[in-house]
Amino acid sequence: MIRAYELTKKYGDKTVVQDLDFTVHPGSVTGFLGPNGAGKSTTLRMLLGLDAPTGGRSTVGGRAYAGHPAPLTEVGALLEARSVHPGRSAFNHLMALAHTHGIPRRRVEHVLDLTGLTDVAHRRIKGFSLGMGQRLGIAAALLGDPATVILDEPVNGLDPEGVLWIRNLLKSLAAEGRTVFVSSHLMSEMALTADHLVVIGRGRLLADTTVAALVRDAGGRSVRVVTPEADRLLGLLTAEPHVRVTRTVDSLQVTGAEAADIGRTAAAHAIPLVELTPQTPSLEQAFMDLTHDSVEYSATLEGAAA
Amino acid sequence: MTTTTALHRITPARVLRSEWHKLWTLRSTWITVLSAATLVLGVGILMGATYTSDGGDSDVDTVILTLYGSQLGGVCLAVLGILVTAGEYATGMIRSSLTAVPTRLPVLWAKAAVFTSTVFVISLTTALITFLTAQLFLNDTDQAASLTDPGVLGAVAGNATGVTLLAVVALGLGAALRSVPGAIGAFIGGVMVLPEVLGMLPYDAVDTAIKYFPTQAAGALGSADPLPNAATPGAALLALMLWAAAALLVPALLLKRRDV
Numbered sequence: 001m002i003r004a005y006e007l008t009k010k011y012g013d014k015t016v017v018q019d020l021d022f023t024v025h026p027g028s029v030t031g032f033l034g035p036n037g038a039g040k041s042t043t044l045r046m047l048l049g050l051d052a053p054t055g056g057r058s059t060v061g062g063r064a065y066a067g068h069p070a071p072l073t074e075v076g077a078l079l080e081a082r083s084v085h086p087g088r089s090a091f092n093h094l095m096a097l098a099h100t101h102g103i104p105r106r107r108v109e110h111v112l113d114l115t116g117l118t119d120v121a122h123r124r125i126k127g128f129s130l131g132m133g134q135r136l137g138i139a140a141a142l143l144g145d146p147a148t149v150i151l152d153e154p155v156n157g158l159d160p161e162g163v164l165w166i167r168n169l170l171k172s173l174a175a176e177g178r179t180v181f182v183s184s185h186l187m188s189e190m191a192l193t194a195d196h197l198v199v200i201g202r203g204r205l206l207a208d209t210t211v212a213a214l215v216r217d218a219g220g221r222s223v224r225v226v227t228p229e230a231d232r233l234l235g236l237l238t239a240e241p242h243v244r245v246t247r248t249v250d251s252l253q254v255t256g257a258e259a260a261d262i263g264r265t266a267a268a269h270a271i272p273l274v275e276l277t278p279q280t281p282s283l284e285q286a287f288m289d290l291t292h293d294s295v296e297y298s299a300t301l302e303g304a305a306a
Numbered sequence: 307m308t309t310t311t312a313l314h315r316i317t318p319a320r321v322l323r324s325e326w327h328k329l330w331t332l333r334s335t336w337i338t339v340l341s342a343a344t345l346v347l348g349v350g351i352l353m354g355a356t357y358t359s360d361g362g363d364s365d366v367d368t369v370i371l372t373l374y375g376s377q378l379g380g381v382c383l384a385v386l387g388i389l390v391t392a393g394e395y396a397t398g399m400i401r402s403s404l405t406a407v408p409t410r411l412p413v414l415w416a417k418a419a420v421f422t423s424t425v426f427v428i429s430l431t432t433a434l435i436t437f438l439t440a441q442l443f444l445n446d447t448d449q450a451a452s453l454t455d456p457g458v459l460g461a462v463a464g465n466a467t468g469v470t471l472l473a474v475v476a477l478g479l480g481a482a483l484r485s486v487p488g489a490i491g492a493f494i495g496g497v498m499v500l501p502e503v504l505g506m507l508p509y510d511a512v513d514t515a516i517k518y519f520p521t522q523a524a525g526a527l528g529s530a531d532p533l534p535n536a537a538t539p540g541a542a543l544l545a546l547m548l549w550a551a552a553a554l555l556v557p558a559l560l561l562k563r564r565d566v
Contacts, residue, residue: 050404068408070314071405073314082398084399084402097324099320102317144314
């Protein structure tokens with residue numbers, strides 16, 4: 001369980017995180033979404049006690065991170081920025097962390113095995129690819145067999161196999177009853193792994209919701225209709241007060257009516273239909289709509305850049 | 307899920323073990339330590355082998371003469387001290403270290419303790435070996451001396467203490483400045499060069515103060531016969547220990563307050 005209470009971080013005049021309140025529950029994967037520069041990494045660093053909040057506080061597993069006598073067994077974290085000395089081997093890096101808690105060598109070997117790094121464990125990290133570096137970060141996060149796992153952009157730099165591996169890992173960690181909090185700027189990735197979503201933009205909470213609810217709230221479903229008698233059909237459909245129709249160059253976009261009703265109306269008035277397609281807004285679109293006003297650098301829209 | 311929380315917890319001994327492990331799993335440690343030992347020994351042998359009784363060095367203190375290379379070796383060990391602290395900020399390792407030990411200060415104390423004891427043992431061993439080796443060449447000159455002569459063993463140990471405490475000052479600078487080049491610059495400029503520049507000022511008060519500056523105090527510790535115009539060994543040791551303590555206290559205060 002992770003709780004943030006009015007978490008705020010300012011650097012001089014610039015407010016990076018403002019009055020952030022959220023709860024991350026055990027047993028499911030919670031996605032932490034936001035455009036680049038939204039304050040995700042800063043929030044995660046505050047949860048881990050690396051950055052001191054300007055206001056508010058947070059707890060992990062019932063108390064402030066630094067208050068745990070054995071923090072690595074409570075919380076495992078993968079930070080976005082590399083947090084290793086490149087001159088050390090993967091094994092020695094993990095062993096240095098393990099020594100602080102008296103975690104035995106066999107646990108270090110176990111997490112190396114779990115992350116597929118056994119073969120390169122004694123090579124210096126300097127020569128690691130981005131993906132191997134991410135795997136090492138995840139090995140470090142799992143070192144203390146923690147009840148809470150916090151991962152900042154874990155799929156960055158991974159090949160498709162690695163991405164799939166992360167997805168399954170996150171789901172299995174949650175299934176074991178752990179709290180799993182994963183940041184990403186990619187809605188599509190979160191849609192495949194997360195059950196719950198905490199969405200922020202410009203340091204403010206935009207949504208604390210489930211994946212399903214986010215889609216539902218994002219304007220709901222609509223029906224695309226193409227007909228040679230668009231004017232006539234439009235008039236018939238809008239006779240119903242709750243139906244909204246948007247006209248585009250070649251189609252009608254209908255909300256508030258099911259495809260079956262539209263089809264029946266058209267048939268009753270002998271209007272030929274060329275196309276009748278129910279449409280669900282994509283999660284990507286829902287995310288874009290939600291964060292539209294809070295993208296820091298609007299020229300580089302999310303998703304397109306990635 | 308974990309049921310071993312009571313078993314796995316942070317203790318000062320475990321943080322020390324971690325820092326010991328970190329120190330010796332980097333090539334830079336071996337390189338700086340071996341360079342330091344080689345320089346001290348090499349310069350010592352050079353001094354011994356090329357010494358002539360009628361040369362200009364007859365008035366130089368025996369221990370200072372044979373351990374002349376400890377100034378160069380000391381710079382290597384100072385660089386190691388800076389790498390131990392500032393190196394973690396340069397690489398990002400500090401985020402891992404402080405996530406593992408979020409109370410933070412134990413990490414700095416453990417680094418200082420592991421480093422101080424390691425450097426002292428290495429410096430003392432190197433100084434003893436170098437003195438004895440150099441004396442093989444000097445035994446029929448006016449610089450012939452043995453460890454049992456008055457003040458000699460104390461000066462050899464004092465040399466190692468001085469080198470160690472200067473390196474601790476460097477470690478503290480690295481922790482405070484969080485930058486390897488910044489700390490090396492501050493150490494060379496502030497600790498090694500600045501006193502020399504200040505010494506040119508024509509004020510007695512400045513000359514008196516400079517005796518207690520780190521490099522000058524370390525020099526006073528490493529002389530078998532009291533040097534003219536230097537602090538007494540006791541005062542020099544006290545001054546150097548205060549410098550080292552201050553050099554650790556400042557980053558300790560900053561470490562508690564600053565973000566990583």
